[in-house]
Amino acid sequence: MSPSAYRGLSLWHDTIDDDLAPRPALSSDLDVDVAIVGAGYTGLWTAYHLVTADPSIRVAVIEKEVAGFGASGRNGGWCSALFPTSLKRMAAERGRDAAIRMQQRLHETVPEVGRIAAEEGIDCHFEQGGYLSVARNQAQLERVREDVADYASWGFGPDDHRLLDAGEVREIAAVSDALGGSWTPHCAAINPVRLVRGLARAVERRGVVIHERTTAVDVHGGRVVTPHGTVRAEHVVLATEGYTPTVAGRRRAIAPVYSLMTATEPLTPEIWAQIGLEKRTTFADNRHLVVYGQRTRDGRIAFGGRGAPYHYGSKVNAAFERDARVHLMLRRILLELFPVLRDVTFTHAWGGNLGVPRDWFPSVRHDKRTGLAFAGGYVGDGVATSALAGRTLAAMIRDDDPEGLATLPWAGRTSRPWEPEPLRWLGVNAVTAIMSSADWSERRTGRPSRAASAFWSAIGQ
Structure with a gap:
């Protein structure tokens, strides 16, 4: 290139x-x-x-x-203390104290990245405005409440994870149909x-x-x-x-799994006045098929999510970095979250792969x-x-x-290999389908998806 x-x-x-x-x-x-x-x-x-x-x-x-x-x-430019493995799973392997220490180290790492960047003269647009997770249906609200309660059971209080009502969500971001949510300070937006x-x-x-x-x-x-x-x-x-x-x-x-992103043009001050995100708080709703967004330093919204297929044989190819169907889906989701963006131009669409262990x-x-x-x-x-x-x-x-x-719990361990093909292709893409179906079901019924819960239980999360 x-x-x-x-x-x-x-x-x-x-x-x-x-x-x-x-x-x-x-x-x-x-x-x-x-x-x-x-x-x-x-x-x-x-x-x-x-x-x-x-x-x-x-x-x-x-x-x-x-x-x-x-x-x-x-x-997506989230420098966060999020970790894909649950505290419960880490504790099962290495003990409760080790799991808590792992989460504490991640909390400490977020501002440390900003500190080192500043010391090295790296202007990476670091701004620790926290992370807002919004519940837009009853199933998501139940999950948010459970997540906050779970963190509290490990000794992490409201200074680490705080439950929000609908009004408190709107004070941060005017996400449509918000019923409530949670906020953690342990996340920064970066370039x-x-x-x-x-x-x-x-x-x-x-x-x-x-x-x-x-x-x-x-x-x-x-x-x-x-x-x-x-x-x-x-x-x-x-x-x-x-x-x-x-x-x-x-x-x-x-397993290389593709996550795709899109971005708006720089938004006007009038639009930002209706959206919020003054502190560049990163945001998502609590759906299963992950989405993620941030307000960039130059006033855009950069927004991404899953949904692209896994490709047979763990193939990696530049052609997989753009998928018109998924990019359209992401734009539609962002417009659902912020209807004020309906006349805004989207200027960029891209993607890349991330690594998923078995x-x-x-x-x-x-x-x-x-x-x-x-x-x-x-x-x-x-x-x-x-x-x-x-x-x-x-x-x-x-x-x-x-x-x-x-x-720490992740040190010295090795995940077992993924299954040979075609089982790997069937399994990874089945997970994407399950999560997409679970989100559709929860929007329709307001009840938590049993299929999604069964999946997370099956992998010990």
Whole structure:
């Protein structure tokens, strides 16, 4: 792809003050202490925490395209403490205290991302206005109440998760048909590509070498093989998230599921006066088929969600990043939430893949014997989570962990592989169909979907 073509990846790429010119590719064999495959959030946060802890560590990052090409540059811009695995599930594996500590670390990570960005001069449009989850039917309202009560049972009070009535929701955002909702302060709106590109420059200033337009064709403990040379390293970090199935031997490790987005033109002050979101609070309603939105720094609404199909064989292809049916659905949902947008022009439509492990449980691990490390499987909740993962991987690699990050519930675990095809294709797409059907049923009846509840119970959530 040309630098101009990279601008077409998303709204974020299109509007960034960056020429997106690729860095030089690897041209010969290379020896370093740590080789990282993937110049997204996970890889760059790992590099950042390695070299800030020990400036003498030699780190090289190998990237097939350019930094921020994948989900790190295309996501919805929610730097949140959301985690795809429930506290109940984490406690079942590692104990109640470990589960609570994991959630607390995620709470702490959100402002930490903003603090580090400010220190490094990264203007990623960070604004911690919290996250608003709106209930627009009785089933959603029941679920919101249960979620807030569940967090309270783990010791998280109204300062962490607060139940709202319809009037309190309207004070934040004038979402149509709102019956109530919840709000948590543990989320910030960001421009994601500004953050990832800024991180790349921050690690380069500290001596990290980034080789772009360089494909890792084989990854093992001790080496990364590319068409241009082999990188030999004591530690190798696989930080490829939804692109993990494209790495040799890892087809069933992660399911790449596409999430698509759309964005409006910059809105007038008159429209914003009717919508609200003055503090750039991120927002969604409480449907099962996830949607997510934010008010951008330049006054647009960027809005995305699930609904795109999983493609047979864990195939990853640029053609899957745009789906007219799904983009139309997203625009319709946004207009349902904010009818005042009915005459607004939508200027951008894009998408990208995210990594889903078989059990919906992200992992961070480092094999001391081989030196091979991995972090990922964030199921779309990866902005802050990857920052914590990078800090954790750096502690594991350096064998220096005063914070006890390696004892958090996701550390050292491996999700079992996805089923072989066609079972994987049938299963993943069946989940999308179940969630879509559950939302339709709940809108019609106001009663919680038994099918959706059965699914979450089946995977232990």
